[in-house]
Amino acid sequence: MNDSNRYPDNNRNRRGPSGAGSDGLSDGRLVEVHSQLARDKEEPVQGFSLTPIFIVFLFCGFGFWAGLYLTRNSGQFSAGVFDLDAPKLATSGGPAVFEPDAAKGEKLFIINCAVCHQATGLGLAGAFPPLAGSPWVGGNGERMIKAILAGLGGEIEVKGAKYNGVMPNVGAGLSNAQIANIASYVRQAWGNTAEPIMDTKVAEVRKALADRKSPYTAAELLKENPLEAK
Ligand code: HEC
Structure with missing residues (x-):
């Protein structure tokens, strides 16, 4: 296919090898303007956009950390953890003998x-x-x-x-x-x-x-x- 047929308007405004258009814009200037436009943000659209993948990873990482944290520090979710009178576990292991306090x-x-x-x-x-x-x-x-x-x-x-x-x-x-x-x-x-x-x-x-x-x-x-x- 021939480009001059596909973009008839572009060709119509071309004048000679300099490329100066009837509106006074050179090819170089046109490219510059377009690259500036292309740098601008996309038009806002309605609807949802996908969550950026790094946030998904961040949350997975956080969930993993939370799991580790709970495993180590939950105290088996036992209310007895807060019981000041529960027999203390001796460092040697095994519960210490109760002593009236x-x-x-x-x-x-x-x-x-x-x-x-x-x-x-x-x-x-x-x-x-x-x-x-x-x-x-x-x-x-x-x-x-x-x-x-x-x-x-x-x-x-x-x-x-x-x-x-x-x-x-x-x-x-x-x-x-x-x-x-x-x-x-x-x-x-x-x-x-x-x-x-x-x-x-x-x-x-x-x-x-x-x-x-x-x-x-x-x-x-x-x-x-x-x-x-x-
Ligand atoms: C809501 C009030 C109340 C609370 C709290 C209470 N008591 Fe009593 N206690 C009574 C009453 C009333 C009696 C008498 C019951 C009756 O008339 O048969 C009594 C009786 C007793 C008796 C036998 C009678 C005596 O005076 O020796 C003992 C021992 C006793 N209580 C110990 C305790 C201990 C230890 C606690 C705490 C763990 C406690 N009570 C908490 C009201 C209470």
Whole structure:
């Protein structure tokens, strides 16, 4: 095919070898103008444009990094990671032996028990029985652990005064170690002098109560764990 037929207009304006057009633009100038136009941005269009591939790679890379990060730092997504009382893993491996910690026990007592029994352990006359000097907290500890795990209600007599309130199962959301620390604290605070409680003891009672849904009545609890003769 012949170029002069394809672009008749171009040819019409050509004048001689200099290439000067009737509008005064030389070929060189035309090329320059076009290259300037070509440098301009494309016309904006409606619709979607594909995501640049490097962003896709960036996100894949980020996802990979996030996976690695979670694998290393998620702590198996266990809430126990934040449990200050969970037994620490010794550097040699294997869980360390639980040791009752009075300071932790006191903190947990303030959070979980002091609203009712008061930080002084004296309770509130007519409403909440005292723990200070109460025979209910002594013995092998089962009585108090059961009350904490299952709750306690019905008429109860503590240090010569009668109460009839409801203690919720505050221990349901606490770990064995936490309850052991609380119980150990209660048994040695305010002049109380009972042995500390180990987490294994709490685990034992928790297992025995596994199917229990209802709180204890004081009478029922006394039947299972009578007060020790002084
Ligand atoms: C919402 C208030 C409340 C909270 C919180 C509470 N208790 Fe009680 N507790 C009571 C009441 C009320 C009784 C008496 C129940 C009854 O009348 O049978 C009681 C009884 C007891 C008893 C037996 C009676 C005595 O005075 O010795 C013990 C032991 C005890 N609570 C320990 C605890 C411990 C430990 C905690 C915290 C882990 C705790 N309680 C949290 C209200 C509470």
